[in-house]
Amino acid sequence: MTHNTRFTKGIKRQSAWDLADNQVTPEAVFKDRRNIVKALGLGALGASIPGYVQAGLFDFGNKSPSTFTTSPLKFAQPTAFAIPDPLTPESKVTRHNNFYEFGTSKQDPFDNAQGFNVNPWSLQIDGLVDKPITLDLDDLTKRFALEERRYRLRCVEAWSMVVPWVGFSLASLLKEAGVKSSATHVAFETLFDPDQMPGQKNRLMGGGIHYPYVEGLTLEEAMNPLAFLAIGLYGKTLPPQNGAPIRLVVPWKYGFKSIKSIVKIRVMDKQPPTSWNQLASHEYGFYANVNPEVDHPRWSQASERSIGEGGLFSAKRIPTQMFNGYGEQVAGLYKNLDLRKYY
Ligand code: MTE
Numbered sequence: 064m065t066h067n068t069r070f071t072k073g074i075k076r077q078s079a080w081d082l083a084d085n086q087v088t089p090e091a092v093f094k095d096r097r098n099i100v101k102a103l104g105l106g107a108l109g110a111s112i113p114g115y116v117q118a119g120l121f122d123f124g125n126k127s128p129s130t131f132t133t134s135p136l137k138f139a140q141p142t143a144f145a146i147p148d149p150l151t152p153e154s155k156v157t158r159h160n161n162f163y164e165f166g167t168s169k170q171d172p173f174d175n176a177q178g179f180n181v182n183p184w185s186l187q188i189d190g191l192v193d194k195p196i197t198l199d200l201d202d203l204t205k206r207f208a209l210e211e212r213r214y215r216l217r218c219v220e221a222w223s224m225v226v227p228w229v230g231f232s233l234a235s236l237l238k239e240a241g242v243k244s245s246a247t248h249v250a251f252e253t254l255f256d257p258d259q260m261p262g263q264k265n266r267l268m269g270g271g272i273h274y275p276y277v278e279g280l281t282l283e284e285a286m287n288p289l290a291f292l293a294i295g296l297y298g299k300t301l302p303p304q305n306g307a308p309i310r311l312v313v314p315w316k317y318g319f320k321s322i323k324s325i326v327k328i329r330v331m332d333k334q335p336p337t338s339w340n341q342l343a344s345h346e347y348g349f350y351a352n353v354n355p356e357v358d359h360p361r362w363s364q365a366s367e368r369s370i371g372e373g374g375l376f377s378a379k380r381i382p383t384q385m386f387n388g389y390g391e392q393v394a395g396l397y398k399n400l401d402l403r404k405y406y
Pocket of ligand 1: 156159160161162163164216217218219253276304305306317318319320321322323324
């Protein structure tokens with residue numbers, strides 16, 4: 064999930080940008096620019112890093128306030144799928160993001176998305192269903208019984224968090240729409256609104272992705288009780304940088320499957336295209352199940368940095384778990400699949 068793949072065709076180099084992505088980011092460390100230049104060993108190299116990357120490296124210390132309004136939610140306390148891991152602090156969950164529509168550095172979504180207008184919103188569920196549904200902003204918080212799910216989130220870049228999401232299961236929505244027997248897959252689409260999402264206008268800022276961002280699951284995956292539609296985190300509606308007003312959370316898969324700011328869910332009878340796969344199919348597959356035994360072509364997936372625990376280089380490295388620790392719930396889905404081939 065780096066610029067290199069896209070902008071240096073055919074050249075695989077381990078750059079400072081990779082390092083910055085992977086050796087993420089307790090905020091305090093980023094407050095001292097001199098230390099970070101030294102710590103990353105950039106020195107003279109720092110001068111040769113493109114300006115947009117430098118901006119990304121150094122803007123972690125910004126104290127710009129969040130101006131987007133979030134509202135408290137009523138929900139059932141966590142029961143299903145409770146995990147013992149400590150939660151990642153809210154300040155990290157909302158300031159260390161991947162949302163390329165707002166820029167490619169981790170702080171960009173926070174900095175650039177505060178003016179994001181989600182009202183009105185329209186989420187359409189259609190395709191191979193008995194009863195297409197359109198949900199407006201109000202429906203998202205009122206139509207389904209909300210619950211909290213504390214899930215591990217494992218990014219393909221080898222960092223991870225534990226987030227208390229609020230929302231409802233994807234299955235409950237699909238059941239309401241009534242999935243037809245011919246259906247095999249579910250496709251998801253993010254809002255396309257270049258006036259609000261500057262990365263959709265500017266190819267460099269948007270990381271080369273062909274927008275709108277799209278994702279997909281098999282129908283079985285989508286109906287698994289773990290697959291979740293989050294409308295909030297930490298007890299409040301989602302801030303824009305985390306995918307307001309509604310995003311997918313598929314905790315046993317790499318984070319890029321968890322598509323944000325969804326406007327369309329389409330039930331289909333074939334595998335839909337997915338954004339990262341379209342961009343670099345040899346690096347990002349359709350399945351993208353968290354798997355410590357199948358490395359990314361450019362880095363190991365055997366361990367991950369747990370965000371929010373210690374400094375930049377002491378951020379705790381923990382072993383990556385098969386299916387991100389959710390094997391009991393999902394391993395059965397892949398009994399007959401070669402996970403090396405279908406990565
Ligand atoms: N959805 C959209 N529309 N655009 C994106 O760039 N990034 C993905 C995913 N969903 C992304 C997206 C990636 S790579 C990750 S790791 C998660 O969002 C990050 O979610 P978070 O910022 O809430 O931690």
